[in-house]
Amino acid sequence: MRVLFTSFPGRTHFFNSVPLAWALCAAGHEVRVASGPELVDAITRSGLTAVPVGSAETLKEKTQRVMEEKEYGSVERWQALASAPQHRLAGGRADSSEWADLSRLYDLAITPGASLMNDSMIDDMVAFSRWWGPDLVLWDAASYAGAVAAAAVGAAHGRVLYAHDTDTEMRARLLRLKAEQPPGDRRDSLQEWMTGWAGKYGLEFSEELFTGHFTVDQLPPSFRIDTGLHYLSMRYVPYNGPAVQPEWLWSTPAVPRVLMTFGLSVRDWSHQQVMSVGRLQDTLDAVADLDIELVVTLQEELRDQLSRIPPNTRIVGFVPLQCIVPSCSVAIHQGSPGGFNISLLYGVPQLMFSIAPDAHLKSRHLHRTGAGLAIAPAEVTGTAIRDALVRLLEDRAFRDGAHGVRQEILGQPSPGDLVPKLARLAAAHRR
Missing domain, CATH: 3.40.50.2000 (Glycogen Phosphorylase B;)
Structure with missing residues (x-):
């Protein structure tokens, strides 16, 4: 089985997937890791094979550019603008202003963040996938480029969570509220962004591009948010780069x-x-x-x-x-x-x-x-x-x-225990 891991160039997000990638390698599967050029050194130092995709512009440089283009002024200012509705929604409040708050949060933070982290990688990732032909794509939960590449080549794909699945929970709330709005007031900036990328490769938009066919969750099962999705429980194994015991x-x-x-x-x-x-x-x-x-x-x-x-x-x-x-x-x-x-x-x-x-x-x-x-x-x-x-x-x-x-x-399955399950899911979902 060929397995492609994808991550935007954030070290801690990539580190979260390394033990599972090792387990797949040890079981005899072919593994590649696609990310921005700035992450190549971290990938290769983990013992895995890197596939550089996207521009050489670093994530920090991209963030600064977006701040200037949107006139947010700074990352701190952007965070402050976005955090107001986010903090109000964190308590689970539901009233007449929730739709406006959620729409604003998507417009100011979630959609611009998804675009910033993924846009430059998608074309290269699809091109590599079309050549290499992965059976399974495992993507960091913020790295939707992996979902697009998987759909473009008919591969099975799943998310690897790095924290609680708040994105799915919030997305479900947005979809529920959107359906209750008048037809002219159902703006969904994240769907619009993903629809553009899906259409480029002849794909129809699907919420599966945000959720994957399944999700690997490393939190204890009792900590999990019940979103109705298919979760695979996996024991957390620490990795934070090359290590020396002082x-x-x-x-x-x-x-x-x-x-x-x-x-x-x-x-x-x-x-x-x-x-x-x-x-x-x-x-x-x-x-x-x-x-x-x-x-x-x-x-x-x-x-x-x-x-x-x-x-x-x-x-x-x-x-x-x-x-x-x-x-x-x-x-x-x-x-x-x-x-x-x-x-x-x-x-x-x-x-x-x-x-x-x-x-x-x-x-x-x-x-x-x-x-x-x-x-x-x-x-x-x-x-x-x-x-x-x-x-x-x-x-x-x-x-x-x-x-x-x-x-x-x-009591959770180890990364090695998960490998046979991933092989069965790949066989079930790939086209």
Whole structure:
């Protein structure tokens, strides 16, 4: 079987699929990974074969260009414009203004984001697929270029989720509300964008271009949103690039170890950074008297802006999460898929403050399972973090809750277990 993985050039999105790609290779299947040229090095360093598609313009350059063309001013400004309806909708509100809010969210954020991440790759991806002939295309859930390429060559295709399936949930709400509107007021900017690309290759528009034939979900089954789609449960396996186990992690810590990590994506995208240097300094000062070993992942230029580093704090530029999280008593993070999922996998209580689209769901699940705590980004202070951290360290119920989620995860199929199922689905859906 020939399997094509596709991802827009975002490292963390690609990393999310690497263990499944390895499993398919190990089972004897041919695997290729198509993405923008800027991701080629990350793909090849993972041991997989890269297929560069699209322009050499980086994702960051594209984003800046779109900001200027649409006169948003900056990524931060764009995010602020789009987040107002998104935050209102996160609570599940349904009233007369919901259609207007959803339409605005699609017009300002979802459709421009889909276009920005996919447009430059689609032609090349279809051309490669027509030559190589994949049987199955597995696409990162934001990388619709993979769905178009699969449909163009009759391949089976499925999404690989990196977080909760909020896009499908929101799309279902939009379609329901759209059907209730007068015929002249049913604008669907995302459908219009996809219809244009589908028509270019002689395809009819279908919602399947947004959902795939099936979806691989790496969250614990009890965390899943019920959208009525076909989900394949797969155990999360951590991968965050080439890894080296540092020597200081070769022994058990003498005091509770606490990790504070801001993830890989925020290194290049400052608007995703919830904690400013000032807030970080306030946090370090607030926990300086605790009998802990606080490990903070922080790039050098931000470390240099700190006024003080307490004796109980170690600043590191990068440490592989799978190397450090198992030794931690608490993990503090910004709600990235890596930080959230790896803490669940190893049964480590977590403290999250996040602006991610599914932050409300992650917070709800942490509360329901007792696996951790969440602080709203606007309420992040040194005192708030200290209070939550002390609770997580002292109350054994959080360790029990985190352990319960870990047991659920260990019961999920491994990437290797999923391979025969993918082969059957490919045979069933390919034309």
